[in-house]
Amino acid sequence: MGGTRGRRRQAVAAAETRPPRERYRAQVREEAKQHARQQIATAGASALSLNAIAKQMGMSGPALYRYFANRDELITELITDAYRSLADTFRARAETGPDLAGLAHALRDWALADPQRYLLIYGTPVPGYHAPADTTRITQEIMGHILDACAAGDPPAEPPSPLAAHLADHRAWAGDHPASPAALRRALAFWTRLHGVLSLELAGHFTGMGLDVAELYADEVLAVGQAGLS
Structure with missing residues (x-):
């Protein structure tokens, strides 16, 4: 911090x-x-x-x-600010050590604090707008913190699954991070499953279902921690 x-x-x-x-x-x-x-x-x-x-x-x-210069330049500024804010949040959390659950709950806290900021970068794309490539560096930093936490809990070697074999040869999205295929699988589970819950929550799709979304999210966090272990 x-x-x-x-x-x-x-x-x-x-x-x-x-x-x-x-x-x-x-x-x-x-x-x-x-x-x-x-x-x-x-x-x-x-x-x-x-x-x-x-x-x-x-x-x-x-x-x-x-x-x-135009609307797109303003949107780019807002998107870049949002990514930087999340990167700062993850960086501050990671200063205490790699902790996948800590990052997961920091992500939800950040999203709930400003839902429109979250939806701007992870919601429905703005029609006609294309984000510039220079946001890639910030998104790689965000993913780097997730990969660090996933690699810290790496399981022993196991028979490769089809997805693990695929990730061994398709890891450009992870940059130069040396994470194992199991850690890559866990990072993808973090990205897809947790963002899935958050996107549904912030869009109001759990309204009227009578469940505690925080409990659902916490259960998904536990499941993500096990991804790649079986």
């Missing part, structure tokens, strides 16, 4: 040393992003409008376009 706070202090210090024009530009962009988040929470990312944001800020549309 101290590392995250240190990075924030460094960012604040760097901002304070910027020339006034750069500081003003950063302030306008941040205010625009705040209004954009409110729009997304109300009507979804596909309804995002720079002209509407400019009106809320007391600016003309063309004036705001000096700060964001």
Whole structure:
């Protein structure tokens, strides 16, 4: 946690040393992003409008376009901020050591704290929008923390399953992480099963079912910890 706070202090210090024009530009962009988040929470990312944001800020549309070239640039900023926030959350949790259950519950806490931020990166894609490749570095960091935790609980060698054999030859998504096929399988279970529960929960699909989603999620976390063991 101290590392995250240190990075924030460094960012604040760097901002304070910027020339006034750069500081003003950063302030306008941040205010625009705040209004954009409110729009997304109300009507979804596909309804995002720079002209509407400019009106809320007391600016003309063309004036705001000096700060964001188009809607896609603004969405990219929001997506990048969301990925960085999750990466910071995982990094802070990982500072206490590799803990798959700890990461899993940190993920749910992060998602519930701001559902629209979660849905922006893991929900329905925004029509006509294509995320830039430079978000790959951040997503690889996020996956790296998951792989570290999965590899820490690696089981003894076992007869390879068809999926394990497949993952041994198809591991580009894991970057250069040396995780075994069993750990890769566990990381994929983390990614698919936990995101599946979260996506259904945040979209309201458990409403009226009369179950405690926290209990369902906790059970899935236990199951993920066993993935690759049988």
